[in-house]
Amino acid sequence: MPPAISAEPKGEAIALDIVYEDDDLIVVNKPKGLVVHPAAGHEAGTLVNALIAHCGGSLSGIGGVCRPGIVHRLDKDTTGLMVAAKNDAAHKSLSAQFADHGRTGALRRGYLAFAWGLPNRPHGTVDAPIDRHPYAREKMAVRASGREAITHWEVRKAFNGRDGKPVAALLACQLETGRTHQIRVHLAHAGHPLMGDGVYGPHFKTKANQLGPSARTALDALGRQALHAYLLAIEHPRTGEILRWEAALPEDLLLLQTALAATE
Incomplete structure (x- = not known):
């Protein structure tokens, strides 16, 4: 044993x-x-x-x-x-x-997400309940029976593919709720799954053919969903002071961003 x-x-x-x-x-x-x-x-x-x-x-x-x-x-x-x-x-x-979730207090959680495609407006909200996937138990899904889930997003930058048309976007996301895989599920539900997300965006693999060589290499090397929690703000539990931190993109996402920009 x-x-x-x-x-x-x-x-x-x-x-x-x-x-x-x-x-x-x-x-x-x-x-x-x-x-x-x-x-x-x-x-x-x-x-x-x-x-x-x-x-x-x-x-x-x-x-x-x-x-x-x-x-x-x-x-x-x-x-x-x-x-x-x-x-x-x-x-x-x-x-x-x-x-x-910051509705009445100082809490803020901000994420940077590299997503496939370009939304048709500069900012928006996904308000869709999330529950366990009915068949794939390791996944979450938008379901009417789920718990309230709200994600706000805005476009920070668009990236063009080899044909000169938008192929991806850098989105800044703010959470109003905190469900498992929330941003990944909501962006996929909106038709813009995260780059590198093999769970919620595998059918977008053909999109990689629209990338330039350096962007394709950076995406292949990523090996994960392109998501980074860049912003956190809280009220200090003892002093009441509002504390705010930002974390720059890690090296692998910086490489992806640089490579995507180079294909424009």
């Missing part, structure tokens, strides 16, 4: 890109490929393991033994800003802010 796995995550010396830290919270810029907390198939090597090693026993325990300090999540291959709570009071405050 395989050896038993401890239910309590252990600290692991995993490098963290720390954007901000004090006695109440820590903000990190999560790299691609890093799972947020232990789960089936990912019992170790997660952000939680790294946080335990860095913060010791100071992380909030409200989230449970496998999710100390965790108040929100990013997909494994989504990069960008995350905040974790270092005590229970901070956890309660941050959880309330995320539950409010």
Whole structure:
């Protein structure tokens, strides 16, 4: 029989890109490929393991033994800003802010998304409920039976293909709710799935033929959905100060952006 796995995550010396830290919270810029907390198939090597090693026993325990300090999540291959709570009071405050989704408070979550095609207007909103996919249980889908989900988007830049027509766009997205895979599901539902998203945009692979050679190479090398959590704003749980951070695009998305611009 395989050896038993401890239910309590252990600290692991995993490098963290720390954007901000004090006695109440820590903000990190999560790299691609890093799972947020232990789960089936990912019992170790997660952000939680790294946080335990860095913060010791100071992380909030409200989230449970496998999710100390965790108040929100990013997909494994989504990069960008995350905040974790270092005590229970901070956890309660941050959880309330995320539950409010910025409707009445200071919370802001901004994402940069490279999507196929160009929307027919400069900005818009996808208001469509999300639930588990009826057949593919690892996926989410827009379903009438789902929970409310609202994503606001605006076009930051359009990229032309080899024929001179728009083939992709850089979108800035703001979340008003926080459903699993929300941006990925909503943009696919709107006809503009994320570049590199093999789950929600596989039928768009033929679009890659419209890209120039450098853009095609950058997309092939990406190996993930082109999504980055670039903006995070919160109210500090102790002082009430409004804190705001931005994280630049990681190298792989910068390469994709440069290559897409070169095909214009």
